[in-house]
Amino acid sequence: MDIxxxxxxxxxxxxxxxxxxxxxxxxxxxxxKKLEESLSIVNLQRSAxxxxxxxxxxxxxxxxxxxxxxxxxxxxxxxxxxxxLDRLAAVYSRDWNDHSSMNTACSLKFDALSVIDRLxxxxxxxxxxxxxxxxxxxxxxxxxxxxSETKVLAKLLNTTDPxxxxxxxxxxxxxxxx
Numbered sequence: 001m002d003i004x005x006x007x008x009x010x011x012x013x014x015x016x017x018x019x020x021x022x023x024x025x026x027x028x029x030x031x032x033k034k035l036e037e038s039l040s041i042v043n044l045q046r047s048a049x050x051x052x053x054x055x056x057x058x059x060x061x062x063x064x065x066x067x068x069x070x071x072x073x074x075x076x077x078x079x080x081x082x083x084x085l086d087r088l089a090a091v092y093s094r095d096w097n098d099h100s101s102m103n104t105a106c107s108l109k110f111d112a113l114s115v116i117d118r119l120x121x122x123x124x125x126x127x128x129x130x131x132x133x134x135x136x137x138x139x140x141x142x143x144x145x146x147x148s149e150t151k152v153l154a155k156l157l158n159t160t161d162p163x164x165x166x167x168x169x170x171x172x173x174x175x176x177x178x
Contacts, residue, residue: 002099021095022034028047031068032077032080032081032084034129035061035064035065035068035081036084038064039061039084039087039091041054041057041155042054042057042058042061042088042091043091044057044092045057046092049061052054055104056105058088058108061084061088062085062088062108062111065084065085065111065115066111066114068081069081069082069115069118070138073118075119075123078116078118078119079113079116079119079125080089080113082112082113082115082116082129082136083112085108085109085111085112086108086109086129088108088113089105089106089108089109089112090105092105092108093105093136093140096140096141098162104139105140106137106140106142109133109137112129113129113133113169115148121156122156126156127153127157129154130149130152130156131153131165131166133146133149134146134149134150134153134166135148143149150165150175153165
């Protein structure tokens with residue numbers, strides 16, 4: 001019997017849910033699909049007003065994603081795991097007036113950044129994630145968080161030049177718009 005099946009048997013006998021930590025070293029496509037389904041469940045529960053259920057599912061999903069991220073070095077898997085946390089943060093950031101939801105959203109955003117920070121330092125996806133985080137935190141009114149992410153971005157790019165940190169958009173040649 002392999003270790004995954006043994007852990008499930010032990011968890012069933014002890015009355016606990018199957019442990020998230022027992023999985024293959026690298027998350028498979030099926031594992032990622034299950035995590036994305038969990039994200040949909042959280043979204044639906046919040047939309048239906050089932051806040052306690054969605055919060056419990058969110059915590060379980062967050063733990064699973066962070067656990068999977070700690071066990072892999074695969075860049076594409078890390079990107080997908082980070083995107084799941086990022087989308088989860090978006091679900092919680094819908095209600096700007098709810099202080100608790102915004103704190104959860106910010107925490108999830110930082111978790112997504114911690115996952116993406118496992119990519120190489122000069123990774124374009126990593127740099128882009130930190131750029132978008134600055135804009136996200138500014139939009140959420142969390143200026144101190146935006147400033148801290150700007151410092152992380154400056155360290156990644158080895159510059160404090162605003163034109164390098166946040167390059168101006170080039171206009172579209174075809175239509176003349178940005």
